[in-house]
Amino acid sequence: MLPGLDEDQLRVLGEVGQAWARVSDDADLRRHELPVDPDLGGFPSAEDIGPDRFGRMVRVATLGTATAPEEAVPSSGAARAAYRVRHALIGAPLKSTAVTRERMRKLVALPVLSADALSSVAYGPEAMLAVLVLAGTAGLGWTTPIAAAIAFLMLAVGVSYRQTIRAYPHGGGSYIVAGDNLGRVPGLVAAAGLMTDYILTVAVSIASGVAAITSALPSLSPYTVPIGAGVIALLLVGNLRGLRQAGALFAAPTYAFIIAMFVLVGVGLSDAAGRDFHATPTPHLNATEGVGVLLVMRAFASGSTAMTGIEAISNAVPAFQPTEWRNARTTLTWMICLLITLFAGVTALARLDGVVPRSGETVLSQLAHRSFGSGPMYVFTQIATAAVLLLAANTAYNDFPRVLFLLARDGHAPRLFLRLGDRLAFSNGIGVLSVAAAVVFVAFSGNTASLIPLYAVGVFLAFTLSQAGMVLHWWRLRDRHWRKSLFFNATGCVLSALVFVTAGITKFTSGAWVAILAVGLFLLVTTRIHHHYEEVRAALRLHPQAIEVPASPESPPHEECDPPAPPPEPPPPPAATSAVTAGAEPVVNGTVREDEESPEEIRNLSIVPISTLDLAGMRALAYAASLRQPVLALHLSPGEAEADRFRGYWHVWGDHLPLEVLVTPYRATVAPLVHYIEALHEQQPQLTLTIVVPEIVTRRRRYRLLHSRTASRLQRALRTLPKIVVTNVPYHV
Incomplete structure (x- = not known):
């Protein structure tokens, strides 16, 4: 996270340090004169x-x-x-x-990370049949060859993602893979496809889950939109509370769904065997289209939505128990086998039973009715289907904020998406996902068939760019077995590109244009954001002529923070008492007194939280030093490597002020800073702590959301502590 300094910046930093040396005292003396011990230990890793x-x-x-x-309770x-x-x-x-990683066994990781992919069996085959039924019985005759092509596509993409896991053993989503191998713009396009996919995952999964409920309880059909919106609100609240995937708790719905599907397919095929696998005639169909290449391509693209979520395991490799990459590949193999088996089984069963999509009841519900009647097993199947679809929606709440975090880390999204909320969740990303998914769900009235055309575009755009990046990766690396790996990834790339182009062309007027437009707008916005951050970075580069230094040496007037005796003054009248007396206790009945009435009674320590040594940071240091009070610079680092790098930069500058580096590997900034200030306050309650925060102020209003407001957040967090002053030093760009 620490921006690196090139040789020119290091040279300028040294020159700035020489200018500070002319107005600064010895660094060891200044540290000795600090009224507190800044070394308070550290957080556990x-x-x-x-x-x-x-x-x-x-x-x-x-x-x-x-x-x-x-926490302070508001008064109004x-x-x-x-x-x-x-x-x-x-x-x-x-x-x-703190947030720590959840290491998962394969038997736990399979249901947790495969929920999105496996749940697509509930709507993928139905989406394919909904297109073929437009051509009547002749169109349904293409069910088997199209399903076979989709199953082969699942196998090819699954095998290609096994190669991705081998190449990126620490996790490699489409954004990372495409960005590393194809460049910044393809990486952003892949991220746009991913984020479109996650938004539609929430909308489609909830639409399908609500459809499973209304199929069992038709009286609830008029309330589809309110029910779905309510579920999104529940997911929003649950994720804002910091609820996360937790092995056994979230594994149960997926395993229940797998069991229900295997029982359904087994019972259905057993019934079909009793009639020598003769297909049941379908209801009378009025064909509205002829069988042609366009119809077949549309059905293929719609059915391919059953592949959504395949890349989830490659994203989450670090979440596995050691050896991580090997366990991830094994789990991915299990998932692909299950996905192909369930997809083929449901499609074959629908063909044998003569089931076609109809309004008011899903294909899966019709199959369950035929196999189980309306008994307990039918209810179990519908409940398991609804539960796994809602779990698939929750999976997007884990991945969407993470992609936004990566984009913000690379300067393509506002930095507020780097921030963890009060409950240690990426609250801003969760909120954006909920609002976007709710808008899409309501706009399409919670209709799964209307949402499917939007779905395939983003999914397979990300697949295509990821696999293209892997092809280039193997071509450059050329290690052992590189030709085999390149072949698998090239096959996945070509097939994914075929589905993407097919979906874009055949479903353009049905809604695919919305996804394509969203990708274009996303690319435009992220490019502009990155351009602004680059301009700010250039404006903050160190220049000797622009550096401010204290006008005179900062010599703390007092080494101790106990209040000195007041200056001589006339004695008070006999009946009066002095409001402030020498040696008065700073803490009375557990409460810090705040009754200083003159400047001499205030003992101050300035703390400068500084992330990098740029113009804004150097100006804040100069301002704090000019107050002629003790100064402590504080750097928060997510790891020891960055901490050592910052100490090296500080040494190049000349170590003119005491520095404390706090390693806090939890991605949060304000919370560890507040903890540190609270600890210093506990150490010296009578000391006034002034927090001097450098802050970027943009001249154009539209860019203000791109910069954090650390000072205001600190003020809210520390307002209950006495003798804490938070001030910001603006730097205008």
């Missing part, structure tokens, strides 16, 4: 702690002896009501928590 049984939330020790203050009625509603829905902020 993510590898040293484990998640609780049903999530990833774990308690970790705070720094020093600090205890988090109680409306604000208090909003505060209570927020706490009831989302929960109280987690002060001393």
Whole structure:
């Protein structure tokens, strides 16, 4: 995360350090004169702690002896009501928590990471049949060859993603693979396809889940849209609370669905065997189209939506138990075998039983009715189907914010998507996904058939670019077995491109244009955001003429922070008492006194949180040093490597101010900073702590959301602590 400094910047940094040396005292003396001990230990690493049984939330020790203050309750009625509603829905902020990785066994990872792919069996075959039925009985005759082609496509793409896992053992989604091998723009296009896929995954999965419910309870059909919107709201609240995939809890619905599908296919094929596999005649169909190449291509593209979610395992390789990449490949193989078997079984059963799509009841529900009647097994099948579809929607809530995080890390999305919320979830990304999915779901009235045309475009665009990137990767690497790997990825690339082009052409007027337009707009916006960040980065580069330094040496007037005796003054009248006396206790009955009435009574320590040594950071350091009070620079680092790199830059500058580097591997910024300030306050309650925060201020209003407001967030977090001052030093660009 720390921007690197090139040789020219290092040279300028050294020159700036020489200018500071002319107005600075000895660094060791300044550290000795600090009124606190800045070394408070550190947070435990993510590898040293484990998640609780049903999530990833774990308690970790705070720094020093600090205890988090109680959260302030707003005083006004409306604000208090909003505060209570927020706490009831989302929960109280987690002060001393961290997010750690959840290591999964293969038997747990299979249902958790395969829910999206396996659940597509509930709507993929139906989407294919919904196109073929337009040509009547003649069109349905193409069911078997098209299903066979889709099954081969599943196998080819699955095998190609096995090669991706081998090449990217630490996780390689389409954005990473395409960006690394094809360049920035293809990577952004792949990310656009992925994010479109995740939004539609939520919309389509919920639409299909609600369809499973209304098929069993037809009286609920008029309430499809409200039910679906309510489910999205529940997913939003649940994910904002920080609920995450937790092995056994989320594995049950997927395994229940797999069992239900195998029983359904087994019973159906057994019944068909009793009649020598003679197909049951379909209901009378009025053909509205003739059988042609365009119809077959449309059916192939619609049925291929059963492949959504295949890349989830390649994204989550680090979540597996060691050896991660080997376990991930094994799990991917199991998933592909299950997906092909269930897809082929449901399609064959629909063909043998003469089932065609009809309004008011899904194909899966019709098959279950034929095999189980309306008994308990039918109810179990519908419940399992609805549950796994909702779980598939929740999978997008884990992946969509992560892609936004990666885009923000690379400067293609606002940095607010780097931020963890109060419950240690990527709240901003979760909110964007919920709003986008709700808009799509409501706009298409929760109709799965209307949403499917949008689906295939984004999915197979990401597949195509990912596999094309892998082809180039193997061509450049040429290690052992590179020809075999290149062949598998090239096959997956060609077939995925075929589906993408087919879907784009045949379903353009049916809604595919929306997905294509969304990809274009996404590329435009992310490119503009990256251009702005590049302009800001250029404006913040170090220049000797633009560097501010303190005008005079900063000499802390007092080494101790106990209040000195007040200057001589006339004695008070006998009946009066002095409001402030020398040696008065700073803490009375557990409460820090805030009754300083003169500048001499205030003892101050300036803390400068600094992420990088650029013009904004150097200006904040110069401002803090000019106050002629002790100054402590604080750098938060996500790992030891970055911490060492920053210490090296600090040494090149000249180590003119005391520096404390805090390693906090939890991706959060404000929470660890608040913990550190709380610990310093606990160490010296009578000390006034001034937090000097560098802040970028853009002259154009539309760019303001692209920069964090750390100062305001610190003010909200620290307002309950006495003697804490938060100020920002603006740098205008």
